[in-house]
Amino acid sequence: MPFLLGFRRCRTGKITQVTQKKSYKKGDVVYRSGETAGKFFIVASGVVSLREFQPEDAVGIAFETRGPGELFGTASLMPSKTFTLTAVCQEDTELYEVDVKGLEELIQWASSIGHILMKEVVPIYFDR
Numbered sequence: 001m002p003f004l005l006g007f008r009r010c011r012t013g014k015i016t017q018v019t020q021k022k023s024y025k026k027g028d029v030v031y032r033s034g035e036t037a038g039k040f041f042i043v044a045s046g047v048v049s050l051r052e053f054q055p056e057d058a059v060g061i062a063f064e065t066r067g068p069g070e071l072f073g074t075a076s077l078m079p080s081k082t083f084t085l086t087a088v089c090q091e092d093t094e095l096y097e098v099d100v101k102g103l104e105e106l107i108q109w110a111s112s113i114g115h116i117l118m119k120e121v122v123p124i125y126f127d128r
Helices: 002-006 009-016 100-109 111-127
Strands: 019-024 029-031 039-045 048-052 061-066 086-089 093-099
Touching: 093 100
Parallel strands: none
Antiparallel strands: 019 093, 029 086, 039 093, 048 061, 048 086
16 A cells, blocks of 8 residues: 555554455445545555536546545545545446544544645645
């Protein structure tokens, strides 16, 4: 899990306590726009498209795609905690789901975790 490479071994173990790996099939929706955001995701394998759907849309407009090692769902780290796009798997995909509430508790324990996370999340918003 590339996101974890910045952590020392003991802290990586703590991070994995708030992380679980899940498998999705092509076409599966990971989350929908408007849903409460309590997790963010790291692609282990596969591709996820971040899309905006209007009520009459079947396909939606793709804004971004995420591949192996990339994060998405970072709305879970924002004050509103609401997803603004819909995440759809473009092929069979494995994701690491990171529970934000648990992660925030870990950051209280080790502030360096927050610093590493910030370095991963900030470029996402500057690239938009």
